[in-house]
Amino acid sequence: MGKHVLLVEDELNIIEAIRFLLSREGWDVDTHSNGTDAAEVIRDRKPDLVVLDVMLPGKSGFDILEELRGDAQTADLPVLMLTARGQSRDREMAEKAGVSRFMTKPFSNTEVLTAVRDLLYVHGQRT
Amino acid sequence: MAREGLTGSRIRERRSVAGLRQADLARSLGISASYLNLIEHNRRRIGGKLLLDIARLLNVEPSMLTEGAEAALIATLREAATSANLPASEIARADEFTGRFPAWAEVLAAGFRRISSLERTVETLSDRLTHDPHLAASVHELLSTAAAIRSTAAILADEEDLTDEWRNRFHANINEDSRRLADSSKALVEYLDAGERVEDAAASPQDELESFLSDHNYAFDEVEAGHETPDTMIAAAPSLKSNAARHMARGILERVVQDAQLVTKHRFEAALEAVGPDPVELARHLASPVSLVFRRLAGLSKLEAGLVVCDRAGSLLFRKPTAGFVIPRFGAACALWPLFAALGQPGQVIRTPLVQLGRGRAGFECYAVADVVGRPVYNQAPLVQASMLVLPNSNLGEEDVIEVGSTCGVCPRELCPGRREPSILSTGL
Numbered sequence: 004m005g006k007h008v009l010l011v012e013d014e015l016n017i018i019e020a021i022r023f024l025l026s027r028e029g030w031d032v033d034t035h036s037n038g039t040d041a042a043e044v045i046r047d048r049k050p051d052l053v054v055l056d057v058m059l060p061g062k063s064g065f066d067i068l069e070e071l072r073g074d075a076q077t078a079d080l081p082v083l084m085l086t087a088r089g090q091s092r093d094r095e096m097a098e099k100a101g102v103s104r105f106m107t108k109p110f111s112n113t114e115v116l117t118a119v120r121d122l123l124y125v126h127g128q129r130t
Numbered sequence: 131m132a133r134e135g136l137t138g139s140r141i142r143e144r145r146s147v148a149g150l151r152q153a154d155l156a157r158s159l160g161i162s163a164s165y166l167n168l169i170e171h172n173r174r175r176i177g178g179k180l181l182l183d184i185a186r187l188l189n190v191e192p193s194m195l196t197e198g199a200e201a202a203l204i205a206t207l208r209e210a211a212t213s214a215n216l217p218a219s220e221i222a223r224a225d226e227f228t229g230r231f232p233a234w235a236e237v238l239a240a241g242f243r244r245i246s247s248l249e250r251t252v253e254t255l256s257d258r259l260t261h262d263p264h265l266a267a268s269v270h271e272l273l274s275t276a277a278a279i280r281s282t283a284a285i286l287a288d289e290e291d292l293t294d295e296w297r298n299r300f301h302a303n304i305n306e307d308s309r310r311l312a313d314s315s316k317a318l319v320e321y322l323d324a325g326e327r328v329e330d331a332a333a334s335p336q337d338e339l340e341s342f343l344s345d346h347n348y349a350f351d352e353v354e355a356g357h358e359t360p361d362t363m364i365a366a367a368p369s370l371k372s373n374a375a376r377h378m379a380r381g382i383l384e385r386v387v388q389d390a391q392l393v394t395k396h397r398f399e400a401a402l403e404a405v406g407p408d409p410v411e412l413a414r415h416l417a418s419p420v421s422l423v424f425r426r427l428a429g430l431s432k433l434e435a436g437l438v439v440c441d442r443a444g445s446l447l448f449r450k451p452t453a454g455f456v457i458p459r460f461g462a463a464c465a466l467w468p469l470f471a472a473l474g475q476p477g478q479v480i481r482t483p484l485v486q487l488g489r490g491r492a493g494f495e496c497y498a499v500a501d502v503v504g505r506p507v508y509n510q511a512p513l514v515q516a517s518m519l520v521l522p523n524s525n526l527g528e529e530d531v532i533e534v535g536s537t538c539g540v541c542p543r544e545l546c547p548g549r550r551e552p553s554i555l556s557t558g559l
Binding site for chain 1: 267269270271272273274275276277278279280281282284285288289296299300303306307
């Protein structure tokens, strides 16, 4: 069965491209574009992995990540974070919030695919 | 900053170095000893031929007496020496260095100030993505669009068996995104270009403000009279180059307008005539805030008063120096200044004799008061600004004199409870 990936991102064309890429790898891709209720949506849809943008309307990716880590149901969920700012401060914040992997825009398709593959593999080994 | 006010002190200093008695020097100059005594105590202004004669008799350059070893210059040099980790014995020679090589001392001090101001510019710029939300959002938008284009373009290039439907869709996306990228990068460049300019780092905003204020002798009669508005004044000021300096100048000029509405210059002068220069007497007589009286008094050139204003965080918003009272250009001022004590109890007027330790023991009569500023809001701690008026006073008694510094790095006071940084003048001067 294909793994379920939830893409939380507000750039429609990034969604389109990543959805295309991940679907071709046989994963089941679902998307969401709003920060405010993102954590709720993640809990409802129970994806195997979340690709999370840092800057979302309503709520920042860091806050969403913290919320996820504070909840036993999602504390262990692999999260790949996308940010436009490669500054060490953002990376530190993401690591503190418990990110599984961190990627700066503009990324290459191979990078995204490799990251998603790795995260799903590692997570699969653990569970 | 010319420190004419201390010419007399310098003459006295040089005379004792030369081993001349006051009476002897007076005789050689053809003036009375008591007149020379007045000059030496800075009670008489001196210039022209008499100054040249004194300089000749004391065997020094006239400029050594008029500009002398400036306190502010020496303070800057000491700061420079401290940051270079020179031993205290070397730092103590800043005075001598300035005396012997005044031009080189200026170069060194200017270099040090420039470095400090560049360091702050670098700090601000390197943190700009963090502190400027608009810039951070624009950069995010730009990079997100670039990410979308890159991803889509790679799919178009790499995927050989793409259906026509997908291919057309991705082409349309790229087209749309590239247009967005062009627009947002153009907007970003415009923002960087027009908005927060990278200021001319040679002069800090404080420097620009200071030269603007001293160009106008710290008095703005044209604005008071309504011939100029703060905006026309700022627009016409070549010294105000940075946004920050213009912002600070606008705050000060708007205050001038408000003060003029409360108490006209004419009315203030009449009050001064009636009750004399005591700030509290004047405030009572005019039924006006004491801080307004401070500002009015500081605007009178004959009083040679210094004025410092700070906000609740202790940042100095306004500085009008007076001879012998050193106000630090960068960094925090001495924590013992009555200015900061006033913040603790807005409304209370502090009056105290005060000595600033440093090169000598310059004496002052000092007044300080804090006011609540801004509009009232329920259940919110008010914003407070403190003002301190410093009047030269060479006849201080020994009692109850507060000893303060300018800033810790260049202050000789030992065992000071307010010390933030170690003293570089451990042996005193």
